[in-house]
Amino acid sequence: MDRFITRGKRKAESTLEENVDTTQVKQATTALYNPIYNSSDGDGESTDIKLAILASLHSDFGHDALLDLLIAHDGSVEATTDALKSAQGAGQTAKKKSSGSTSQASLRSFAVPSTTGDGNHGGASTIAKKPKLLSRKGATLHLYDPSDISTHTPCTVIHNFLPPSVANSLLVKLLEEAKTFGRTTFKLFDNVVFSPHTSGFFVGSDTELAEQKSAYFYNGTRLSDIRRLTPQLETVRPLVQDAVNHEIQKRIRTHHLYGGKKLKYQSPDRWSPNAAFVNLYDGPEQNVGWHSDQLTYLGPRAVIGSLSLGVAREFRVRRILPKDRDQDGNSSTASTAILDPSNEGQISIHLPHNSLLVMHADMQEEWKHCVTPAQAIDPHPIAGKRRINVTYRDYRPEFHPRYTPRCACGIPTILRVVQRKRENWGKYFWMCHAGNQPGKEACSFFQWAEFDDNGRPLWKKGTSTRTAGLELDTRESAQARQSPDVEQWLSTASPERAP
Numbered sequence: 001m002d003r004f005i006t007r008g009k010r011k012a013e014s015t016l017e018e019n020v021d022t023t024q025v026k027q028a029t030t031a032l033y034n035p036i037y038n039s040s041d042g043d044g045e046s047t048d049i050k051l052a053i054l055a056s057l058h059s060d061f062g063h064d065a066l067l068d069l070l071i072a073h074d075g076s077v078e079a080t081t082d083a084l085k086s087a088q089g090a091g092q093t094a095k096k097k098s099s100g101s102t103s104q105a106s107l108r109s110f111a112v113p114s115t116t117g118d119g120n121h122g123g124a125s126t127i128a129k130k131p132k133l134l135s136r137k138g139a140t141l142h143l144y145d146p147s148d149i150s151t152h153t154p155c156t157v158i159h160n161f162l163p164p165s166v167a168n169s170l171l172v173k174l175l176e177e178a179k180t181f182g183r184t185t186f187k188l189f190d191n192v193v194f195s196p197h198t199s200g201f202f203v204g205s206d207t208e209l210a211e212q213k214s215a216y217f218y219n220g221t222r223l224s225d226i227r228r229l230t231p232q233l234e235t236v237r238p239l240v241q242d243a244v245n246h247e248i249q250k251r252i253r254t255h256h257l258y259g260g261k262k263l264k265y266q267s268p269d270r271w272s273p274n275a276a277f278v279n280l281y282d283g284p285e286q287n288v289g290w291h292s293d294q295l296t297y298l299g300p301r302a303v304i305g306s307l308s309l310g311v312a313r314e315f316r317v318r319r320i321l322p323k324d325r326d327q328d329g330n331s332s333t334a335s336t337a338i339l340d341p342s343n344e345g346q347i348s349i350h351l352p353h354n355s356l357l358v359m360h361a362d363m364q365e366e367w368k369h370c371v372t373p374a375q376a377i378d379p380h381p382i383a384g385k386r387r388i389n390v391t392y393r394d395y396r397p398e399f400h401p402r403y404t405p406r407c408a409c410g411i412p413t414i415l416r417v418v419q420r421k422r423e424n425w426g427k428y429f430w431m432c433h434a435g436n437q438p439g440k441e442a443c444s445f446f447q448w449a450e451f452d453d454n455g456r457p458l459w460k461k462g463t464s465t466r467t468a469g470l471e472l473d474t475r476e477s478a479q480a481r482q483s484p485d486v487e488q489w490l491s492t493a494s495p496e497r498a499p
Helices: 002-006 017-033 047-057 063-072 077-089 146-152 164-180 206-215 231-254 474-481 484-492
Strands: 140-143 155-158 185-188 191-194 198-203 226-228 275-282 288-291 304-310 313-319 346-351 355-359 367-371 386-393 414-417 428-431 446-448
Touching (some): 047 063, 047 077, 063 077, 140 146, 146 155, 155 231, 155 346, 164 198, 164 231, 164 275, 164 304, 164 386, 198 206, 231 275, 231 304, 231 355, 231 386, 346 355
Parallel strands (some): 140 346, 198 226
Antiparallel strands (some): 185 191, 275 386, 288 367, 304 355, 304 386, 313 346, 313 367
16 A cells, blocks of 8 residues: 555565465554555455455556555455456556556546436436545655546646647746746744745736735735736636636536535635736745645635646645544544544645646645655756746635724734634634734734625625625724824835845
């Protein structure tokens, strides 16, 4: 199992058939630390023994391919054998055993078509069956096939998204633009740090540019370097918009987590990107650490479209599980199957040039993601060792800073979600963000956030339209604008250094 998950090189080994006896001896110990190897699937045999049986029946298939298929068919040797026979009958090429590093076989290519119909789609099931989790804490599962990525992560990937000439032209223009990008400055554990890559922020109009410079805050301060979307970014924007909206609806229809309807707090409105962060990773050592994207201006259950250009890099995701204990003193991560700590393993998604990654509505609240440093990368013919990443975002009007709560520091608060405490896991709250600015301290402001089922903020009790929060009492709005404290803050606030 470790070989499948980590995809490291394998040492020379004897055949599975020769190892059956030693497997019996190791079985009890292995089951304690590796749940997938126990006999909880109900047929009383360990995974090692099942693999040995399959290897004896299908000697042309390698260990990794057999394990992929066994997991895909819920540990059933019979179902796996039927799938292999069907694949061979259809002329699919068997994956031979190899002593070297191998690429992962797609689970989809050997899957047995479902005959469980819902009466509307020709006998085929619309919503996929909940899969077994393949990732495991302490190891990294590498996924390449878009179908596997969609099944086992909160993302979907579209390879070769743009026409090659359009992708290459966009890459060349952004590499030139990136020469003037800067690093973001912020405070981390009382230390002033810089982002490990450079970036630029782009919006669609002069009005939005002026609004961003005057009203919006990032890491507790304003941005000064905000740019208009380049003609190439504008050309690509509607293509990304259409593709992301298509993937959103497809996920709602087919993914087991959604069950045919959108998630609670997910917006039912069409995703309409009006801003883009462009990041430059100049060489294999530049990266970004584990994080979730801020929801302050996007709202809950946000969707982001991320376009990769240039050299291929690894994009990793992992689940966020609460770490505290329940009222009985038991670890909350062991209270339910979904919160099992073994589910916290990393999953690596390989993003080549001209690939679009959609981070769906189940991403930011429940997962973290990162771009890890690479030991070695294959240079791109245009970008060399550089990677450009464009993240298109939909800034929702009801989350404009004029409507969000303000703390005693006089700046708009940020929207966050409880991710580590079991008691309030998944609840949203507003808090002060001034402390992220070097030289500033945060105040103690805290307020639970309330939304309707469509993720629209309930600034006033009873509001429920998309413009909830935009209908503030005019007297309240005027008083806020004329507040002496706010006026003093506006007159003395200094712009942030260019990121």
